[in-house]
Amino acid sequence: xxxxxxxxxxxxxxxxxxxxxxxxxxxxxxxxxxxxxxxxxxxxxxxxxxxxxxxxxxxxxxxxxxxxxxxxxxxxxxxxxxxxxxxxxxxxxxxxxxxxxxxxxxx
Numbered sequence: 001x002x003x004x005x006x007x008x009x010x011x012x013x014x015x016x017x018x019x020x021x022x023x024x025x026x027x028x029x030x031x032x033x034x035x036x037x038x039x040x041x042x043x044x045x046x047x048x049x050x051x052x053x054x055x056x057x058x059x060x061x062x063x064x065x066x067x068x069x070x071x072x073x074x075x076x077x078x079x080x081x082x083x084x085x086x087x088x089x090x091x092x093x094x095x096x097x098x099x100x101x102x103x104x105x106x107x
Contacts, residue, residue, distance in 0.1 A: 003028045006036060 002025060009016055009029045019025040020039045027039040040048070076085065 001026045001028060003030055003035075005029075006031045009039075 004012075004016070004027055006029050009027070016027060016039060020027060021041050024041065026041075026044070028035050029037045029039065077083075
């Protein structure tokens with residue numbers, strides 16, 4: 001699969017769509033080295049949509065997982081009477097400092 005910068009893809013859009021539609025190419029369009037979108041043929045899109053229909057689409061699974069996370073967060077907040085859990089990064093830093101102090105004999 002070919003990768004192409006968004007500026008180059010815009011500049012060569014007509015030629016690119018022809019290659020995708022008739023040549024079977026697939027192109028990932030990137031910005032700053034990160035994928036933004038993919039150009040695929042209408043035939044590939046039809047196959048992808050059929051697969052999603054059969055297996056369920058990823059976005060619907062992601063939305064369901066996000067809803068579940070929100071429900072858990074709400075339950076935790078209710079159990080803790082609105083008090084947020086401590087920041088995990090701060091807890092990890094604190095545990096590391098304690099471990100380092102114990103290893104170096106400062107405690």
